[in-house]
Amino acid sequence: MERIVDLRSDTQTQPTDQMRQAMARAVVGDDVYGEDPTIQRLQELAAAKVGHEAALFMPTGTMANTAALMAHTHPGEEVIFEELAHLFNWEAGTYANVAGLSARTVRGEDGIYTADQLRSVLRPSNPHFPPTTLACIENTHNNHAGSVWTAAETQAVCDAAHEEGIKVHLDGARVFNAAIALKVDVKELTKPVDSLMFCFSKGLSAPVGSILCGSREFIDRAYRMRKRLGGAMRQVGVLGAAAIVALETMVERLAEDHETARLLEEGLNAFDGIQAHRASRPTNILMVDVGGAGWTTEQLIERWSAAGIRCNPRPPTSVRLVTNRHFTPEDVTYVLDVTRDMVDGKAVAAGGG
Numbered sequence: 001m002e003r004i005v006d007l008r009s010d011t012q013t014q015p016t017d018q019m020r021q022a023m024a025r026a027v028v029g030d031d032v033y034g035e036d037p038t039i040q041r042l043q044e045l046a047a048a049k050v051g052h053e054a055a056l057f058m059p060t061g062t063m064a065n066t067a068a069l070m071a072h073t074h075p076g077e078e079v080i081f082e083e084l085a086h087l088f089n090w091e092a093g094t095y096a097n098v099a100g101l102s103a104r105t106v107r108g109e110d111g112i113y114t115a116d117q118l119r120s121v122l123r124p125s126n127p128h129f130p131p132t133t134l135a136c137i138e139n140t141h142n143n144h145a146g147s148v149w150t151a152a153e154t155q156a157v158c159d160a161a162h163e164e165g166i167k168v169h170l171d172g173a174r175v176f177n178a179a180i181a182l183k184v185d186v187k188e189l190t191k192p193v194d195s196l197m198f199c200f201s202k203g204l205s206a207p208v209g210s211i212l213c214g215s216r217e218f219i220d221r222a223y224r225m226r227k228r229l230g231g232a233m234r235q236v237g238v239l240g241a242a243a244i245v246a247l248e249t250m251v252e253r254l255a256e257d258h259e260t261a262r263l264l265e266e267g268l269n270a271f272d273g274i275q276a277h278r279a280s281r282p283t284n285i286l287m288v289d290v291g292g293a294g295w296t297t298e299q300l301i302e303r304w305s306a307a308g309i310r311c312n313p314r315p316p317t318s319v320r321l322v323t324n325r326h327f328t329p330e331d332v333t334y335v336l337d338v339t340r341d342m343v344d345g346k347a348v349a350a351g352g353g
């Protein structure tokens, strides 16, 4: 069978056997009537894990983020994003075309912006300007090579925002990667914010689902927003059961993904003309620039694909790689062997195994 090494995203992860068994056995009910015990357990577990009062299961991270924007703001208000934020760039403009918000951006160092930078984009109350009512941060930061906000950085931006009467939402799709990288309890990164969402369906390997967390009052509002987005589900505990296993068994092992990312970064950087980059506080995402070797993104993808290696394009000369539980140290060696053949000008053969 052809060998496939899929580094496009940690969303490629398959549910574990334990998840599949838990899904088959899940006790379920109609969640629209508040009668699904499994999803209720998940929501309580998730809220407790991140130190918030309440939580609400969502089918996707995008829907969780959108519901959060809607629950915190009113149409006509303004939200602050980091320039390369997923919420601003990769969620089909829902902040504008669904939540009715305008946006201002801040350019963060490694995706991390400061309290002063936040203050610098706030404008005085004036009928010419939309009122700014929400600031968003992203931890880990997807498009800044998986960089990590520390607890102190998070707290500083939250303090500044709160002084100005602005709420803070954390897009924490991979916030457990951040906690593992920093070796801190995730609460240190999640308690200062007014709301957060995180995903079960990325490195934590559940097949579907994200969760929105915040105060009871915020979650009550978000519930209505989820309904408006069409996201009220019925025997959803089937999905919740896998998410519970994800929370209980898959968090600590994220360190393995960070280690394979480190090995891959080190190995790729040994080739002339290839620059692999992880953020200064790294996790499981690498940006790899092959321009120095004279290759375009397209050429690299074509040749890696021939050997079963998949990645995400970042044209004109880069790709994004995301390590995950299916990517082993042996796969690191395989990717490096294939790349060495390319550097040496040898034909790439599809690998076996």
Ligand SMILES: Cc1ncc(COP(=O)(O)O)c(C=O)c1O
Pocket: 059, 060, 061, 062, 063, 065, 086, 087, 138, 140, 141, 142, 171, 173, 174, 199, 201, 210
């Ligand atoms: C940082 C970040 N936020 C939000 C999302 C959206 O999650 P979903 O694909 O479940 O909608 C992603 C997905 O890749 C992400 O990387």
